Amino acid sequence: MIRRLALAVAVLFAGAAHAADLTVTVRDKAGAAVENAVVTFRPAAGGAKGPIRFDWPMRMSQREIAFEPHVLIVPVGAEVSFPNFDSVRHHVYSFSTGNRFELRLFGRDETRSYRFTAPGVAAIGCNIHDRMSAFIVVVDTPYAAKTGPDGRAVLSGAEGAGALTVWHADLRAPSNQSTRQITAARPPAGEAVTIDRRAAAGSRH
Numbered sequence: 001m002i003r004r005l006a007l008a009v010a011v012l013f014a015g016a017a018h019a020a021d022l023t024v025t026v027r028d029k030a031g032a033a034v035e036n037a038v039v040t041f042r043p044a045a046g047g048a049k050g051p052i053r054f055d056w057p058m059r060m061s062q063r064e065i066a067f068e069p070h071v072l073i074v075p076v077g078a079e080v081s082f083p084n085f086d087s088v089r090h091h092v093y094s095f096s097t098g099n100r101f102e103l104r105l106f107g108r109d110e111t112r113s114y115r116f117t118a119p120g121v122a123a124i125g126c127n128i129h130d131r132m133s134a135f136i137v138v139v140d141t142p143y144a145a146k147t148g149p150d151g152r153a154v155l156s157g158a159e160g161a162g163a164l165t166v167w168h169a170d171l172r173a174p175s176n177q178s179t180r181q182i183t184a185a186r187p188p189a190g191e192a193v194t195i196d197r198r199a200a201a202g203s204r205h
């Protein structure tokens with residue numbers, strides 16, 4: 001199914017004491033929330049230094065003849081495990097440029113792993129079960145998240161000017177992604193307060 005996806009960007013802040021969180025909402029042209037879109041942000045000033053880590057497991061399981069999760073974001077260089085929890089065999093592969101691999105997964109509870117060294121999207125399939133499909137999105141920025149059922153993704157700490165990219169398997173665009181330049185502004189350092197002021201004595205207009 002091909003859907004045209006529109007992109008709505010909302011900037012919200014978790015709290016003035018912390019670095020900004022950039023909340024991105026992805027909807028289709030009918031206004032429906034789009035799940036499993038991958039949102040990445042690349043600051044114009046350069047990314048955070050040091051290794052990129054995400055707080056979800058680097059794991060693509062097979063369970064009940066399906067991949068879980070359907071979309072997995074990993075940092076470039078990550079080793080991803082592919083445990084098989086089914087009693088049948090799977091033969092996991094990707095033919096995607098830069099991330100070609102094949103893993104023969106035999107019996108139940110067996111696992112293999114593969115290290116993803118090229119940024120980009122690896123479409124994952126199974127040679128034995130055609131309907132098994134998943135995507136591993138290999139990123140070189142620490143600001144990456146996928147949208148939930150509400151179409152929202154939160155990029156912790158993303159701020160400033162930069163490029164915001166949204167990828168979705170059904171997004172009708174080259175490489176299934178679209179990029180726009182945004183500025184994720186922090187809250188102003190000075191608080192803006194509005195008060196209901198009584199007219200000062202003697203000041204008549």
Ligand SMILES: [Cu+2]
Pocket residue numbers: 065089090091126127128129132
């Ligand atoms: Cu399979």
